Amino acid sequence: MIGVGGKIKQYSSVLDKPLSKGRQEVSLSAFAFLFSELVQYNQTQVDNIAELERRLEDAGYAVGARVLELFCHREKGNRRETRLLGILSFVHTTVWKVLFGKVADSLEKGTEHEDEYMISEKELLVNRFISIPKDMGTFNCGAFVAGIVRGVLDNAGFPAVVTAHFVPMEGQQRPRTTILIKFADEVLRREAKLV
Amino acid sequence: MQFFGGSAAADMTPSPAAPPGTATGLAGNNANMLYIFNRNGVCLLYREWHRPLHTLDAQQDQKLMFGLLFSLRSFTAKIDPTSVDKGNLGVPLFPGQGCSFYSFRTNTYKLSFMESPSGIKILHLTIDFIFLLFAKFVMRSTGVKSSSMIQHHPSSPSPLPESPDLDKFARSSVASCSISNEIYLFQFRTIHVLKYHFVT
Amino acid sequence: MAAIYNLFIINKSGGLIFYKDYGSAGRMDTNDSLRLASLWHSMHAISQQLSPTTGCFGIELLQADNFDLHCFQSLTGTKFFVVCEPGAQHMEGLLKVIYELYTDFVLKNPFYEMEMPIRCELFDIHLSQAIQKDRLVLLGR
Numbered sequence: 001m002i003g004v005g006g007k008i009k010q011y012s013s014v015l016d017k018p019l020s021k022g023r024q025e026v027s028l029s030a031f032a033f034l035f036s037e038l039v040q041y042n043q044t045q046v047d048n049i050a051e052l053e054r055r056l057e058d059a060g061y062a063v064g065a066r067v068l069e070l071f072c073h074r075e076k077g078n079r080r081e082t083r084l085l086g087i088l089s090f091v092h093t094t095v096w097k098v099l100f101g102k103v104a105d106s107l108e109k110g111t112e113h114e115d116e117y118m119i120s121e122k123e124l125l126v127n128r129f130i131s132i133p134k135d136m137g138t139f140n141c142g143a144f145v146a147g148i149v150r151g152v153l154d155n156a157g158f159p160a161v162v163t164a165h166f167v168p169m170e171g172q173q174r175p176r177t178t179i180l181i182k183f184a185d186e187v188l189r190r191e192a193k194l195v
Numbered sequence: 196m197q198f199f200g201g202s203a204a205a206d207m208t209p210s211p212a213a214p215p216g217t218a219t220g221l222a223g224n225n226a227n228m229l230y231i232f233n234r235n236g237v238c239l240l241y242r243e244w245h246r247p248l249h250t251l252d253a254q255q256d257q258k259l260m261f262g263l264l265f266s267l268r269s270f271t272a273k274i275d276p277t278s279v280d281k282g283n284l285g286v287p288l289f290p291g292q293g294c295s296f297y298s299f300r301t302n303t304y305k306l307s308f309m310e311s312p313s314g315i316k317i318l319h320l321t322i323d324f325i326f327l328l329f330a331k332f333v334m335r336s337t338g339v340k341s342s343s344m345i346q347h348h349p350s351s352p353s354p355l356p357e358s359p360d361l362d363k364f365a366r367s368s369v370a371s372c373s374i375s376n377e378i379y380l381f382q383f384r385t386i387h388v389l390k391y392h393f394v395t
Numbered sequence: 396m397a398a399i400y401n402l403f404i405i406n407k408s409g410g411l412i413f414y415k416d417y418g419s420a421g422r423m424d425t426n427d428s429l430r431l432a433s434l435w436h437s438m439h440a441i442s443q444q445l446s447p448t449t450g451c452f453g454i455e456l457l458q459a460d461n462f463d464l465h466c467f468q469s470l471t472g473t474k475f476f477v478v479c480e481p482g483a484q485h486m487e488g489l490l491k492v493i494y495e496l497y498t499d500f501v502l503k504n505p506f507y508e509m510e511m512p513i514r515c516e517l518f519d520i521h522l523s524q525a526i527q528k529d530r531l532v533l534l535g536r
Contacts, residue, residue: 035505
C-alpha cells in the first residue's frame with residue numbers, strides 16, 4: 001500500500017512475520033519517483049503515445065496478476081470471485097484498499113453498453129504529481145492502473161479491455177480519472193447462463 | 196581618472212591596530228569592513244577590523260565589490276515593481292536615479308549601503324556575531340534540540356557554552372563598542388580623504 | 396494590494412525556468428526577466444566570494460527603497476526569489492512552501508525535463524493556491 005509516512009516493522013526472520021497483511025506502507029515520494037522513472041524510461045523506448053500507453057498497461061498487467069494471487073490468498077482463503085459483480089467489487093474495494101489505502105470513489109455500469117463498467121477516482125494516486133503536457137493530448141498515466149485492473153480480471157477469468165480516461169468534472173479544476181472496463185463477449189454470455 | 200579599479204593613495208595607510216584585549220581566537224566574529232568608492236569606482240578608502248578571511252588581494256576585492264554594487268544598482272532599478280518606466284539594464288545610473296537598495300544580508304554577513312548625491316558610495320559590512328555565537332555554542336552542541344529552550348547545563352558532557360569562552364565573547368563584544376568609536380573617528384579622516392580627492 | 400510582486404525560479408546555471416507576475420507596475424518582457432535572472436545568479440555568486448568568513452551561501456534578503464527581495468537556494472543550486480513589499484513578513488516560509496511544491500509537482504512529474512522551463516499545470520494550480528492563502532493571511536491581520 002502506498003501511503004504518507006508509516007513504519008514497516010522489521011522482523012529478524014521471515015518465519016516470525018505474520019501472514020496477515022498488517023498495515024504496510026511505502027513512502028508516497030519513493031513511489032512517485034519510481035513511477036516517474038518508469039514513465040520516463042518507457043518514453044525513451046517508444047515513438048508514439050499509444051505505444052507508451054500500451055507499455056504502461058503491460059507493466060500494470062504484471063502487477064495485477066500478482067496482486068490477484070496474493071489477495072485471494074490473504075483475503076478470500078484461496079477462493080476467487082466467479083461472478084461479474086463479485087469480481088468488480090473485489091477490484092473496487094479490496095484491490096484499491098490494499099494498493100491505494102482507500103476504496104475507489106465510484107463503481108458504475110455504463111449507460112450505453114451492457115458490457116461496460118467504470119471505476120472512477122477523483123484523484124488517482126499515480127496521477128497526483130503528474131501534469132500532462134498539452135502536446136500529449138488525452139494521454140493518461142492511469143494506463144498503469146488500467147493495466148493492474150486488466151491483470152486482475154484477466155487472471156480471474158474475466159478477459160476485458162481496460163482503458164484510463166480523463167473526464168472533466170463540473171465545478172472542478174481538475175478532471176477525474178475513469179477506468180473503463182469493457183468485458184469480452186464470452187464473459188457476458190457465461191454470466192447470463194449463471195443467473 | 197580611473198574607472199573601475201585602483202585605489203587612491205590614501206588607501207595605503209595600514210588599518211589601525213585592533214583594540215587591546217580583542218586579539219583572541221574568536222577575532223572575526225565581530226568583523227567590520229568599510230569601503231568608500233567615488234562615482235568612478237575608485238576605492239577612496241578601505242578599512243577592516245578582524246576580518247578573518249581574505250580570498251582575494253585588496254585591489255581585486257575592491258573591484259569585485261564595486262562591480263557587485265554597480266550590478267545591484269541596475270538590478271534594483273530594473274526590477275522595481277512600483278515604477279512604470281524602468282529604463283534599460285546595464286546602463287549606468289546617476290546617483291539617486293531609479294530604485295536603489297540600502298542593505299542586503301547573507302547567512303554570514305550584512306552589508307549596508309549609502310550613496311550620497313555626489314555619487315560617493317559608502318559601504319559597511321558587518322558580521323552578525325550574535326548569530327555566530329548562537330551557531331557556535333547552541334546549534335553545534337549535541338545536547339540542544341532545536342526549538343527547545345536554550346539552557347546552560349554544566350553537567351552535560353556535550354560542548355555546551357563553557358564560561359571562559361563566553362567571557363571572551365562578552366569581552367570581544369564590548370570591544371566592538373570601541374570599534375564604533377573608531378568609525379566615528381574615521382569620519383573626520385574620511386572627509387579629509389574626500390577633500391583631497393576632489394581638489395586634486 | 397499585493398504583498399508579492401513577482402516570483403522567479405532560476406536553475407543552477409542561471410537560466411530562468413519560471414517567472415510569474417502578481418501585479419507589478421510596468422510590463423517586463425521575457426528578455427528582461429531572463430537577463431535579470433542571470434544577473435541575480437552572478438550577483439549571488441559574487442556575494443559569496445566577498446564574504447569575510449567561510450560558509451557563505453549568498454544573498455538571502457535584499458532591501459531596496461521600494462521592495463524587499465527574499466531569496467532561497469536549494470542544496471542543488473536552484474534559486475527561488477520573490478519580490479515583495481518592503482517589510483513583508485513570513486516570506487522565508489512562503490519560499491519553503493514554493494520549494495516543496497516544486498519538489499512535488501515538478502520533480503516528480505515524468506514529463507518535466509530537468510533544468511528546463513517549468514510548464515506543469517499542477518504546479519501552477521497549487522502555486523496560485525499558496526499565494527492566495529498567503530494573501531488571505533495578510534488580509535486577516
